[in-house]
Amino acid sequence: MNKVLVVGAGAAGILVALTAAENGAAVSLFEKNDIVGKKMGITGKGRCNLTNICSMSDFIVHTPGHGKFLFSAYERFTNKDLLDKLHKWGLETKEERGGRVFPQSDSAVEVRKLFYYRLRHMGVEIHLNESVESVRTLNEKMIVTTSKGSYEGTACVVTTGGMSYPVTGSTGDGYRFAQSLGHTIMDLKPALIPFTAQENWVHELSGLSLRNVEISIWKQGKKEAIQFGEMLFTHFGVSGPAVLMLSSAILRKKRCTYPLQMQINLKPALTKDVLDGRIQRDFQKYIRKQVENGMKDLLPQRLIPVVLDQAGVDGHLPVNQISKVQRQNIVDTMQALKLTLTGTRPLAEAIVTAGGISIKEINPKTMESKLVPHLYFAGEVIDIDAYTGGYNLQAAFSTGYVAGISAAGGEQSR
Ligand SMILES: Cc1cc2nc3c(=O)[nH]c(=O)nc-3n(C[C@H](O)[C@H](O)[C@H](O)COP(=O)(O)OP(=O)(O)OC[C@H]3O[C@@H](n4cnc5c(N)ncnc54)[C@H](O)[C@@H]3O)c2cc1C
Known part of the structure; x- marks a missing residue:
C-alpha cells in the first residue's frame, strides 16, 4: 500500500x-x-x-x-x-x-x-x-x-x-x-496587498468604504492600471477588493517605484455634463445651505470636505454663491480625487504570496x-x-x- x-x-x-x-x-x-x-x-x-x-x-x-x-x-x-x-x-x-x-x-x-x-x-x-x-x-x-x-x-x-x-x-x-x-x-x-498613502485625510477617513468607484494608478502622468469596484480607507492608506486587484497589477510591473498617484473616480457611471446637472439640482434643493451641506445626497458626509478642499472651494460658502468654474472644479475632483501612494504593507499582510x-x-x-x-x-x-x-x-x-x-x-x- x-x-x-x-x-x-x-x-x-x-x-x-x-x-x-x-x-x-x-x-x-x-x-x-x-x-x-x-x-x-x-x-x-x-x-x-x-x-x-x-x-x-x-x-x-x-x-x-x-x-x-x-x-x-x-x-x-x-x-x-x-x-x-x-x-x-x-x-x-x-x-x-x-x-x-x-x-x-x-x-x-x-x-x-x-x-x-x-x-x-x-x-x-x-x-x-x-x-x-x-x-x-x-x-x-x-x-x-x-x-x-x-x-x-x-x-x-x-x-x-x-x-x-x-x-x-x-x-x-x-x-x-x-x-x-x-x-x-x-x-x-506580496500579491493582493493594501497600499500605504501619504495624505493625512486618507488616514482620517479610516473605516469609510466606497462602492462602484473606478480607481486608477498613475506614474509621471501615465496610467499604469485601472480597476472598478469597492475600496476602503484605512489608518495607513487604502485597501478593499479593487485596491488589492490593482496591487497585483502594479507589483507585477518590472519597475515599480514610489510615490505613485492614485485617482478615484467617485461617479464613474456619469459623464461630466450629467454629473454637473446632478450637482446643480442638488444645489437648487439646498439653496439656503453652505456648500458642504449641499452635497450630502451625492457623497458620504466624511468625504465632502476632502473633495471641496481638492477642488479649492470653501465648504462654508453659501450654495447660491458657487460659481460655474467652482462647480466644474467640484465635478473634476469628484471624477479624479487624488492621493499619493508611498508603498505597500509588508508581505506578512498580503492575501497571497507571489x-x-x-x-x-x-x-x-x-x-x-x-x-x-x-x-x-x-x-x-x-x-x-x-x-x-x-x-x-x-x-x-x-x-x-x-x-x-x-x-x-x-x-x-x-
Ligand atoms: C485574510 C485572507 C483571506 C483570504 N480569503 C480568500 C477567499 O475568500 N478566497 C480565496 O480563494 N482565497 C482567499 N485567500 C487566499 C487563500 O486562503 C490561500 O491562497 C490558500 O489558503 C492557500 O492554501 P494552501 O493550502 O496552499 O496554504 P495555507 O492555507 O496557508 O496552508 C498551509 C498549512 O501548512 C501548515 N504548515 C506550514 N509549515 C508547516 C510545517 N513546517 N509543519 C507543519 N505544518 C506546516 C500551516 O500551518 C498551514 O496550515 C485569503 C487569504 C487571506 C490571508
Whole structure:
C-alpha cells in the first residue's frame, strides 16, 4: 500500500490527504497548528469565498501568476467537482456578485470543521501540533522529520502555503524543504496587498468604504492600471477588493517605484455634463445651505470636505454663491480625487504570496517534482497567485486533488 506524507493541513493539504485516502493510500497529515485549515477559517472575511462559478478558462485569466500552469489541474478538478463534493458532504452554498461562491451559513469555520470531519471519516492520520522540520529522500522513499519523530512514506506532498499571514502557520517552511532538495524559489513578493498613502485625510477617513468607484494608478502622468469596484480607507492608506486587484497589477510591473498617484473616480457611471446637472439640482434643493451641506445626497458626509478642499472651494460658502468654474472644479475632483501612494504593507499582510517553487520544476499533470521522484507540491507554496474572487482557494483545491491522486499511485475505481 502506498503511504503518503502530507506536510501542512491548509486547503491544498486537506484535498491531497482526502484524495490520496479515497484512492487507497494510507495518509499521514502533519500540521503545526492545533487545528486544520486555520487560514481557511479567516478567508473571505470569515465567510470563505470557496470558488467562483466562472468557466475554468476564466480561472486562468484571473490568475496572473502563472495561470496556464493550472490548465491540467483545472481540467481534472473543476469548480463544479469541488461543489459537487461539498454538496454531497452536506455543505450548502450560495452564489454572490461576480460569481463568488460562499457557504450558505456564511461561516468559514463550518467549512474548516467539515473538512476535519471528512479527514477523520477517511481514516487520515492527523498529526496536529506537529511541525515538520525537514523532508528528504532515502532509498526511493521519502522521509519527513517532525518535532516528534521521523516518518517514512512512498510519497511526500509539500503544502505549506506561502509567507503571508504567518499567524496562520504559513511561515515559508516549504520553500526551505524544496530548496534543500534542489528546487528553485522564485522571488517572494506580496500579491493582493493594501497600499500605504501619504495624505493625512486618507488616514482620517479610516473605516469609510466606497462602492462602484473606478480607481486608477498613475506614474509621471501615465496610467499604469485601472480597476472598478469597492475600496476602503484605512489608518495607513487604502485597501478593499479593487485596491488589492490593482496591487497585483502594479507589483507585477518590472519597475515599480514610489510615490505613485492614485485617482478615484467617485461617479464613474456619469459623464461630466450629467454629473454637473446632478450637482446643480442638488444645489437648487439646498439653496439656503453652505456648500458642504449641499452635497450630502451625492457623497458620504466624511468625504465632502476632502473633495471641496481638492477642488479649492470653501465648504462654508453659501450654495447660491458657487460659481460655474467652482462647480466644474467640484465635478473634476469628484471624477479624479487624488492621493499619493508611498508603498505597500509588508508581505506578512498580503492575501497571497507571489513567487515560490518554480513551476518549471513541477509536472503540471501530476504536481510531482521534476527533480525528485515521489516529491509533490500543491497550493500557494508553488509560484502561482490569483486575484480575489475564490480563485486562490480553487487553485489550492485543484492542485491538491491532482497531487493526491498522483501521490497515491493513480486513480482507483471506487
Ligand atoms: C485574510 C485572507 C483571506 C483570504 N480569503 C480568500 C477567499 O475568500 N478566497 C480565496 O480563494 N482565497 C482567499 N485567500 C487566499 C487563500 O486562503 C490561500 O491562497 C490558500 O489558503 C492557500 O492554501 P494552501 O493550502 O496552499 O496554504 P495555507 O492555507 O496557508 O496552508 C498551509 C498549512 O501548512 C501548515 N504548515 C506550514 N509549515 C508547516 C510545517 N513546517 N509543519 C507543519 N505544518 C506546516 C500551516 O500551518 C498551514 O496550515 C485569503 C487569504 C487571506 C490571508
